Amino acid sequence: MDTQATSVLNRIIRRIPNKNIENLLKKWSCLSADQLRALDYTRPKWMIVEHVISFCEENRLNLKHITTLEMIYHIENPDQGTWHACQLAEAQDDAVCVELTQFKEQFKAHLHGVIRHISIKMKKHEDEAIWIRIAWGDNFSKPNHLKPTYVVHHLHTSYVFISNLMAKHKIFLCPALVIATKHGSIKDGHLSTRSLTAMRDLPLRRYQQVNHQGSPNPCIGKEHGDHEEMRHQMSCEAFGHSPSPKLETAVYRLETRYRGKGNQTLSDRKEFFRGVVRFSSSSLLDSLRHCVASGMAEGPVTPLLSAITQRGRNYFVITDKGPGVSSQASAQRP
Amino acid sequence: QIFFLLFFWLGVFLFIMEGRGSAVNTPASRPLTRRSKSYGRSCVEAPSYFWQTPGHLTVLKVPTSRGAAKSQLITNKVDPEHIALLVKNEWKLSYVTPLHHFRHTQLKSYSRHLAAFIAAEKQQGVAVEVGLEAGFKVTFTAVLGLAETDEDAETVFIQIQSKPAFAAAADAPKVVWRGWLTCVNGDPEYLRSLPSDFVSLPLFCTSGSESLTTLVKTWLERAFDCNFGSLALNSTTLNWLAALWTGCHPTCNIRHLKLAWSLPTQPPLDVSYTVNPQDAWELWNSIHPEESTDDKIDIKEVQSFINGLETHFFRHFKIYLSAGTLVKVSTALGSAHLDGKIKIGNSDYITTLLTLLTESALLKMPT
Numbered sequence A: 001m002d003t004q005a006t007s008v009l010n011r012i013i014r015r016i017p018n019k020n021i022e023n024l025l026k027k028w029s030c031l032s033a034d035q036l037r038a039l040d041y042t043r044p045k046w047m048i049v050e051h052v053i054s055f056c057e058e059n060r061l062n063l064k065h066i067t068t069l070e071m072i073y074h075i076e077n078p079d080q081g082t083w084h085a086c087q088l089a090e091a092q093d094d095a096v097c098v099e100l101t102q103f104k105e106q107f108k109a110h111l112h113g114v115i116r117h118i119s120i121k122m123k124k125h126e127d128e129a130i131w132i133r134i135a136w137g138d139n140f141s142k143p144n145h146l147k148p149t150y151v152v153h154h155l156h157t158s159y160v161f162i163s164n165l166m167a168k169h170k171i172f173l174c175p176a177l178v179i180a181t182k183h184g185s186i187k188d189g190h191l192s193t194r195s196l197t198a199m200r201d202l203p204l205r206r207y208q209q210v211n212h213q214g215s216p217n218p219c220i221g222k223e224h225g226d227h228e229e230m231r232h233q234m235s236c237e238a239f240g241h242s243p244s245p246k247l248e249t250a251v252y253r254l255e256t257r258y259r260g261k262g263n264q265t266l267s268d269r270k271e272f273f274r275g276v277v278r279f280s281s282s283s284l285l286d287s288l289r290h291c292v293a294s295g296m297a298e299g300p301v302t303p304l305l306s307a308i309t310q311r312g313r314n315y316f317v318i319t320d321k322g323p324g325v326s327s328q329a330s331a332q333r334p
Numbered sequence B: 001q002i003f004f005l006l007f008f009w010l011g012v013f014l015f016i017m018e019g020r021g022s023a024v025n026t027p028a029s030r031p032l033t034r035r036s037k038s039y040g041r042s043c044v045e046a047p048s049y050f051w052q053t054p055g056h057l058t059v060l061k062v063p064t065s066r067g068a069a070k071s072q073l074i075t076n077k078v079d080p081e082h083i084a085l086l087v088k089n090e091w092k093l094s095y096v097t098p099l100h101h102f103r104h105t106q107l108k109s110y111s112r113h114l115a116a117f118i119a120a121e122k123q124q125g126v127a128v129e130v131g132l133e134a135g136f137k138v139t140f141t142a143v144l145g146l147a148e149t150d151e152d153a154e155t156v157f158i159q160i161q162s163k164p165a166f167a168a169a170a171d172a173p174k175v176v177w178r179g180w181l182t183c184v185n186g187d188p189e190y191l192r193s194l195p196s197d198f199v200s201l202p203l204f205c206t207s208g209s210e211s212l213t214t215l216v217k218t219w220l221e222r223a224f225d226c227n228f229g230s231l232a233l234n235s236t237t238l239n240w241l242a243a244l245w246t247g248c249h250p251t252c253n254i255r256h257l258k259l260a261w262s263l264p265t266q267p268p269l270d271v272s273y274t275v276n277p278q279d280a281w282e283l284w285n286s287i288h289p290e291e292s293t294d295d296k297i298d299i300k301e302v303q304s305f306i307n308g309l310e311t312h313f314f315r316h317f318k319i320y321l322s323a324g325t326l327v328k329v330s331t332a333l334g335s336a337h338l339d340g341k342i343k344i345g346n347s348d349y350i351t352t353l354l355t356l357l358t359e360s361a362l363l364k365m366p367t
Helices: A003-015 A018-028 A033-038 A045-058 A063-076 A093-097 A100-114 A167-180 A196-201 A222-239 A284-293 A303-310 B002-021 B080-086 B104-123 B188-193 B210-224 B235-247 B277-287 B299-317 B347-364
Strands: A083-091 A118-124 A129-136 A149-154 A159-163 A183-193 A249-256 A273-280 A315-319 B065-067 B090-096 B133-143 B155-164 B174-182 B203-208 B228-230 B257-263 B269-275 B296-298 B325-331 B334-337 B341-344
Touching (some): A003 A045, A003 A063, A018 A063, A100 A118, A100 A129, A129 A167, A149 A196, A159 A196, A167 A183, A183 A315, A222 A284, A222 A303, A249 A303, A273 B299, A284 A303, A303 A315, B080 B133, B080 B155, B080 B174, B090 B347, B104 B210, B155 B210, B210 B228, B235 B299, B235 B334, B235 B347, B296 B299, B334 B347
Parallel strands (some): A249 A315
Antiparallel strands (some): A083 A159, A118 A129, A129 A149, A149 A159, A273 B269, B065 B296, B090 B341, B133 B155, B155 B174, B174 B203, B257 B269, B257 B325, B325 B334
16 A cells, blocks of 8 residues: 555544444445454554554555545545535526436536546435535646545535635636536635534525424513513524534624714715624524524514525625625625 | 742841831731742741732723823833843743832842742752753843833843853853833823832743742742732733824834734634734724824724725625634734733833733733
8 A cells, every 4th residue: 555545544533432443444435344343442543543544454455445544534524614606597497307327427528628636525414415525636747646626516406515625726626616506606605614514504504494383481460471582483484493403613704884873974985884794603593593593683684694594604794785794796705 | 059048038138127117008908928839948938928919909990091102212211122131032921919028229139039949949850941051140120211200110120041060161151031020101190199119010021941030930930029910911012002002103104004813713714914014004004194283193093994904804704803802912023922022122112011011911910
């Protein structure tokens, strides 16, 4: 096995807790049952790594096998690194007819046509998601397997989720996706988070957003109870129910006129009062929901905040042009 | 061991001297508070005569107005090498009561005693972290020029370096801990009311491991009969800093005004609002015009400034930032956190920041 293969293998095994290594290796099914039994997971990591490397060499495994292992690891542990969403637009008439084999062929063909050295691996997961792993090289150097890009796409949806893509490779990946899915263009989805699950659930609306018909708290007086109930309802409508998709941040670039009170000179100003607001929390939607439900935010929920769930994004540029959220495709990375 | 004994006898000597000279100064009530810690031997600490902070702290009032931040080429007054020690580190703040019999002329002696103390504590098994040092080198330096008024005492900087056990002779010792005691624009009435054998350096800034900080504080407490306490900042101080720093923008690019709030939601929500510096300045200038002949800024103007920002935020997000707590303020000139942590970004306005912090330290002291 070459150095790249051992480096990649080393990195995978170092990342996961020892107790999960066995499962991963079993799913991989590249080591024999005897070899798996021979591994002692109570040993220090470096020992386990060495054992696995020696088994791999025994079985004459190579980089291809190792990258499969890495892919399995990422599919099993999707909430790592930072995922960014992109949105496909201008679907052609036959976009809905695109099949998996077609997609795969077109995607690979395009990339192989523009880059001499590139390594593409595709795998369809049981939940219908297509996982793509790309190790980028260029016309002169071999693919770098230590910095692969991962792409996840559900066929016939308009969203593509990307992790670890360098700016210089974007110009290759985007056309490949557009062509393979039979769309006209792709743009920044203005959504980024650590959790791929959240990334999928949010724009694809895979979580409950309807009114909660629970019974009101009997301890609160009727009128007060009504207000509570109303706030609770508002908060759930805007931000969904627990458990919410795990978003960590939302960023708003404000380019609006000053709206603070009492300041005539400033309010008359034509220029914008510029700033950037960043909300962060270990679970942003839960925090915002609580904010509204507890009265720390006034209802009705401003469209700026409900846009997070309504439009499935967490980066916004807010200008004075018209009400609500303007979807500025200024496409600046948050 | 010899150092320790020397120190012990020195302590006893000082104790005897104290007893003789302080008859005039001792307060009417004299509780003998024996500190429970003994030093591993049968010696006993000098009982504290000064359990009450000496001087008249009750004269201190929270100021409702103050002068605008003045830029000064601090390097004209203070050695640039000293300035470099203070800038760019994150400092944890404490207040300390006046130091009894502290002499700026004895710094070398203090260096030796503190080093001996740390070595002795380490021998006793007090955890000092950082494994294999053979010893510590302690340096007390006077940082001249930070003091603003005649009543301010000069700043004292303490540095602890570790000497690794097996290092080559050429290896530079590593700095493992830094701290400084300072007093900038301390309330003159209060400072004048202190008995003459007391030095007030109420603000203590530290950077390094907690264990070393505790050791240094313990030594200072015993050597100078003082008390330390943690200095958390309050939101008023943070508000002042936001306004004062913003006011500096014309002369010194503050790059941004960043305010961070924490809201008590479940889980907690952090909101940070980074305002364009020119726009922040225009807002501040509309409240407190630059051309006003009156150099004084009123607290109401500061509150108006912060309210303006909170209201602009509210109009967009409908969230009451006042339901949360302002936790941190930062600009290129520095940052200040509610927990009592600061960073000095630019030395030009260091006096403004230290004046506010000295004031907070004096106000926090137990009366």
